[in-house]
Amino acid sequence: MSQHKRPGEARSSGDFDTEIDLALFGALGDLSQRKLYPALYQLDREGLLDEGTRLLGVARQEVDAEGFRSKVEAALKCHVKAEEMDRAVVKRFLARLDYCQLDATQPEGYAAIREWRQAGSSRPLVVYLAVGASLYGDICRHLEASGSLDARSRVVVEKPIGFDLVSSREVNDAIGAVFPESRIYRIDHYLGKETVQNLIALRFANPLFGTQWNQNHISHVEITVAEKVGIEGRWGYFDKAGQLRDMVQNHLLQLVCLIAMDPPANLDADAIRDEKVKVLKALKPFTDDMLGRDVVRGQYIAGTSDGQSVPGYLEEDDANTDSHTETFVAMKTGVSNWRWAGVPFYLRTGKRMPAKMSQIVIHFRQQPHYIFDPDQRALAANKLVIRLQPEEGIALEVLTKDSGLDKGMRLRKGPLHLDFNSAFAKSRIPDAYERLLLEVMKGQQYLFVRRDEVEHAWRWCDSLIAAWQDDQAPRRYPAGSWGPVASIAMITQDGRSWYEDY
Numbered sequence: 001m002s003q004h005k006r007p008g009e010a011r012s013s014g015d016f017d018t019e020i021d022l023a024l025f026g027a028l029g030d031l032s033q034r035k036l037y038p039a040l041y042q043l044d045r046e047g048l049l050d051e052g053t054r055l056l057g058v059a060r061q062e063v064d065a066e067g068f069r070s071k072v073e074a075a076l077k078c079h080v081k082a083e084e085m086d087r088a089v090v091k092r093f094l095a096r097l098d099y100c101q102l103d104a105t106q107p108e109g110y111a112a113i114r115e116w117r118q119a120g121s122s123r124p125l126v127v128y129l130a131v132g133a134s135l136y137g138d139i140c141r142h143l144e145a146s147g148s149l150d151a152r153s154r155v156v157v158e159k160p161i162g163f164d165l166v167s168s169r170e171v172n173d174a175i176g177a178v179f180p181e182s183r184i185y186r187i188d189h190y191l192g193k194e195t196v197q198n199l200i201a202l203r204f205a206n207p208l209f210g211t212q213w214n215q216n217h218i219s220h221v222e223i224t225v226a227e228k229v230g231i232e233g234r235w236g237y238f239d240k241a242g243q244l245r246d247m248v249q250n251h252l253l254q255l256v257c258l259i260a261m262d263p264p265a266n267l268d269a270d271a272i273r274d275e276k277v278k279v280l281k282a283l284k285p286f287t288d289d290m291l292g293r294d295v296v297r298g299q300y301i302a303g304t305s306d307g308q309s310v311p312g313y314l315e316e317d318d319a320n321t322d323s324h325t326e327t328f329v330a331m332k333t334g335v336s337n338w339r340w341a342g343v344p345f346y347l348r349t350g351k352r353m354p355a356k357m358s359q360i361v362i363h364f365r366q367q368p369h370y371i372f373d374p375d376q377r378a379l380a381a382n383k384l385v386i387r388l389q390p391e392e393g394i395a396l397e398v399l400t401k402d403s404g405l406d407k408g409m410r411l412r413k414g415p416l417h418l419d420f421n422s423a424f425a426k427s428r429i430p431d432a433y434e435r436l437l438l439e440v441m442k443g444q445q446y447l448f449v450r451r452d453e454v455e456h457a458w459r460w461c462d463s464l465i466a467a468w469q470d471d472q473a474p475r476r477y478p479a480g481s482w483g484p485v486a487s488i489a490m491i492t493q494d495g496r497s498w499y500e501d502y
């Protein structure tokens with residue numbers, strides 16, 4: 001592999017082993033425009049796209065190659081910061097693009113993909129499926145039947161993989177009938193986030209944490225993934241899913257895995273994924289009696305966001321006013337093994353919360369014998385706050401003596417803070433999709449989800465969904481609040497509270 005290039009400089013052929021051709025299905029959709037083109041452009045700007053790399057956009061709309069390039073350019077203008085737009089790189093990036101109009105369910109158009117492949121070099125083909133999962137099977141089959149694939153072709157698929165365990169198996173079977181597991185890249189974009197990756201470094205490179213990371217030293221773990229946005233025109237999709245399927249089954253459970261897993265033998269994809277699967281298998285299943293106590297479902301009603309009035313979930317465009325779909329979920333769960341016995345994991349995630357904020361808080365146990373002011377006892381435990389977004393960073397809350405002659409031995413809480421933006425100010429923090437696309441090009445799978453992970457995650461969620469069948473409507477919470485009051489009661493019943501130093 002060669003040296004890293006300067007921004008704006010493309011890699012030349014033979015430089016390294018990430019030369020690919022990319023066929024992007026769903027090329028005119030929201031994900032492609034908001035995330036994939038900006039990420040690919042940034043990779044090009046960083047000199048990480050090989051000179052010969054080409055992209056074929058595939059969608060149903062009738063547009064010629066020039067029209068397609070104009071749409072992609074517009075997407076870049078909209079989603080890349082003005083100061084990061086480099087005209088020469090934009091020109092080079094657009095020149096890589098071509099377009100193929102087809103209905104992915106019909107076999108006819110696929111010959112054009114094979115011809116596009118044959119007109120290129122012998123680069124491996126990466127097929128990115130930025131379309132609904134119901135199309136994955138057809139696309140894989142038609143690609144194979146048309147002779148567009150070879151033994152090096154890879155496929156990238158987006159979440160959600162199915163709707164439950166049974167449907168996820170159908171989707172995985174359909175992809176697996178064409179691609180072996182070693183060439184399937186299931187995206188969970190949280191795994192591409194800088195701080196999420198840092199969990200591995202934090203836990204396994206620092207002996208300080210390695211020795212403390214278990215039920216002897218940790219009292220409980222909190223994970224909050226709060227979103228400020230509402231449904232954003234996605235009611236049709238979201239109402240069938242709900243926040244449990246949309247966020248917990250994938251992103252939050254991946255975070256639980258990275259926090260709870262045992263050290264892998266090495267950094268190979270399967271070594272890491274084997275450890276994650278052990279965590280998923282050890283997650284406490286839900287039983288009926290836990291529903292009222294350990295799980296809170298919520299749905300937002302009208303409220304405010306950034307000082308503006310916003311509608312409730314049932315008043316959003318296309319809404320069905322009877323819907324019981326949850327836009328918020330909080331739960332107490334656990335990992336039933338020696339490392340984590342008796343350590344609750346409190347999870348919560350919701351739409352239309354006051355802020356976009358994702359963080360993990362590791363609460364360490366108190367000292368066995370306390371010698372300071374009894375009034376300060378509640379203070380006396382360390383917390384490790386891992387901030388995933390925004391303002392990525394890690395802070396360890398430690399206790400020191402308050403300064404001043406008149407303070408006696410008063411304790412004061414303060415953070416040892418590593419702010420990624422200022423600590424690594426010279427380098428831009430890349431978007432998750434940049435890293436994930438680069439890893440696909442390199443053929444590295446450690447940031448992607450293996451089939452058994454998806455299925456164990458569904459099995460656990462299915463146990464909760466089954467118990468919900470007879471549950472009453474979700475609890476209401478005003479848009480712009482931290483969720484239903486019951487989610488606060490859920491944690492306070494254990495003598496704890498959600499960490500609020502946002």
Ligand SMILES: NC(=O)C1=CN([C@@H]2O[C@H](COP(=O)(O)OP(=O)(O)OC[C@H]3O[C@@H](n4cnc5c(N)ncnc54)[C@H](OP(=O)(O)O)[C@@H]3O)[C@@H](O)[C@H]2O)C=CC1
Nearest residue numbers: 026027028029030031059060061103104130131132158159
């Ligand atoms: N948007 C997001 O932020 C996220 C999306 N995802 C997943 O990514 C996938 C795509 O989502 P999103 O971009 O939002 O979806 P959109 O509905 O915005 O876009 C869908 C794209 O698929 C194309 N398409 C649909 N049906 C066919 C067909 N029969 N033949 C050919 N092309 C077709 C559409 O083409 P045309 O425009 O020509 O009709 C369009 O380009 C979904 O699986 C979604 O769950 C996952 C995480 C986040």
Ligand SMILES: O=C1O[C@H](COP(=O)(O)O)[C@@H](O)[C@H](O)[C@H]1O
Nearest residue numbers: 159189227229246247251358389
């Ligand atoms: O996968 C999804 O994630 C987004 C939240 O992602 P983030 O990177 O902005 O935290 C969520 O809004 C969407 O509903 C869900 O499908």
